[in-house]
Amino acid sequence: MxxxxxxxxxxxxxSRALILECHRAVFTEFHLPLPLPKDSLALIGRSLELVLAELAGPEAPVSDMVKAYGRLLPQLRADPTFAxxxxxxxxxxxxxxxxxxxxxxxxxxxxxxxxxxxxxxxxxxxxxxxxxxxxxxxxxxxxxxxxxxxxxxxxxxxxxxxxxxxxxxxxxxxxxxxxxxxxxxxxxxxxxxxxxxxxxxxxxxxxxxxxxxxxxxxxx
CATH class of the missing domain: 3.40.50.1000 (HAD superfamily/HAD-like)
Incomplete structure (x- = not known):
């Protein structure tokens, strides 16, 4: 086999639209500067907590951001614009x-x-x-x-x-x-x-x- x-x-x-919208929503929720799309897309494939830590910096509340991402993902995925x-x-x-x-x-x-x-x-x-x-x-x-x-x-x-x-x-x-x-x-x-x-x-x-x-x- x-x-x-x-x-x-x-x-x-x-999944470009979905990932970028998730990042926009999460970074906005936590009042953090929005990363450039090219920087977000360059890290796709790695685990979410590592991606967010690199994009948001070591002082960011990464654990809470991961939870927010998990909450937002199914909502955005249900929208044909982002699925x-x-x-x-x-x-x-x-x-x-x-x-x-x-x-x-x-x-x-x-x-x-x-x-x-x-x-x-x-x-x-x-x-x-x-x-x-x-x-x-x-x-x-x-x-x-x-x-x-x-x-x-x-x-x-x-x-x-x-x-x-x-x-x-x-x-x-x-x-x-x-x-x-x-x-x-x-x-x-x-x-x-x-x-x-x-x-x-x-x-x-x-x-x-x-x-x-x-x-x-x-x-x-």
Missing amino acids: KLIVFDFDGTLVD EKPFEGVADLLDDLSRTPDAILGIATGHTSAAVVPALNALGWRDFFRTIQAADMAPSKPHPGMLLQALEATGTKPESALFIGDTIFDMEMARAAKLRPIGVAWGYHEPERLTKAGAYRVAHAVGDLRDYIRDWIAPS
């Missing part, structure tokens, strides 16, 4: 892979379980994934803990697993866990940064990613 683990934000879904939107072709790719006999799918995300599972349910994707690893289950990316747990949960060896993500944190995590790191160019970090961080390959379109996965599962 081959294990294919995906990042969520920036890899499967475009995550699957990248074109991703839903079909996941559906096809979920029907592939030799493939097991997983998620490894900087979201907590309480944040990512409702998102997967709303998208109709929850049943696609055999293992869901989240920020409340292991140290933040790029620590390999989430991927090591995914391997253990599915009985898969590192050499039979891919991790697909859009940030250098994803590539570094995959390398640390000895999985093959595959980057996608439509997310939050530039392809050149992904390659420098160790990406084995960078897909520039979902069709390219589909072809690579297909050939990796069943090489000709």
Whole structure:
């Protein structure tokens, strides 16, 4: 069996609007200067408390900000203006892979379980994934803990697993866990940064990613 683990934000879904609005609302609530969008998006993938601490500074009430973020996230996600939107072709790719006999799918995300599972349910994707690893289950990316747990949960060896993500944190995590790191160019970090961080390959379109996965599962 081959294990294919995906990042969520920036890899499967475009969550820019949701993340930026959450940051705007939380920083406004705590009367803190609003970070630049580029600074917020550059940290996507890491655990929320680390992101907020870096953006708001060491004196900020990060624990309270995390709680506010958790309260606001489902409210904003219910608004179509801010809800995550699957990248074109991703839903079909996941559906096809979920029907592939030799493939097991997983998620490894900087979201907590309480944040990512409702998102997967709303998208109709929850049943696609055999293992869901989240920020409340292991140290933040790029620590390999989430991927090591995914391997253990599915009985898969590192050499039979891919991790697909859009940030250098994803590539570094995959390398640390000895999985093959595959980057996608439509997310939050530039392809050149992904390659420098160790990406084995960078897909520039979902069709390219589909072809690579297909050939990796069943090489000709």
